[in-house]
Amino acid sequence: MILCVTAVLEPDIYWQAEWSYLLASFATDLKLQGDFNYDGVVDLNDLKIFANAWCSSQGDGSFNAACDISLPKDNTINFEDYAVFAANWLAVSPY
Ligand SMILES: [Ca+2]
Numbered sequence: 290m291i292l293c294v295t296a297v298l299e300p301d302i303y304w305q306a307e308w309s310y311l312l313a314s315f316a317t318d319l320k321l322q323g324d325f326n327y328d329g330v331v332d333l334n335d336l337k338i339f340a341n342a343w344c345s346s347q348g349d350g351s352f353n354a355a356c357d358i359s360l361p362k363d364n365t366i367n368f369e370d371y372a373v374f375a376a377n378w379l380a381v382s383p384y
Contacts, residue, residue, distance in 0.1 A: 322358045323377040329384075331377045339374055342366045 323331040325338040342353035347364035359369035 321377060321380055321382045323374040323380070324382065325353070325355050329382040331374070331380045335374070339366070339371070 321329070321331060323335055323339075325335045328334070338353065339356050342351055342356040343366055345352040345366050347354070352364075352366065354364075356366045356370055357364060358373045359367075363369065
């Protein structure tokens with residue numbers, strides 16, 4: 290009897306895990322690069338956050354992983370990240 294119940298529940302558990310993964314991936318795709326405070330616009334408030342992390346690397350006290358928006362990520366906040374930030378300057382999220 291237990292085996293029957295497990296066999297019935299496993300597909301649901303698998304599906305829930307897949308669904309969670311898809312939702313997380315979708316949310317990442319929707320995130321506006323440079324909107325560090327998640328208010329839907331890339332503006333001066335985000336620039337303040339970016340400036341605080343400027344020229345820092347992973348392990349530094351001022352490092353902010355959210356500001357590492359260049360691809361591929363290089364664990365350093367530098368001009369590559371600034372280029373992405375500047376390209377999205379004053380962009381507004383459609384969501
Ligand atoms: Ca923002």
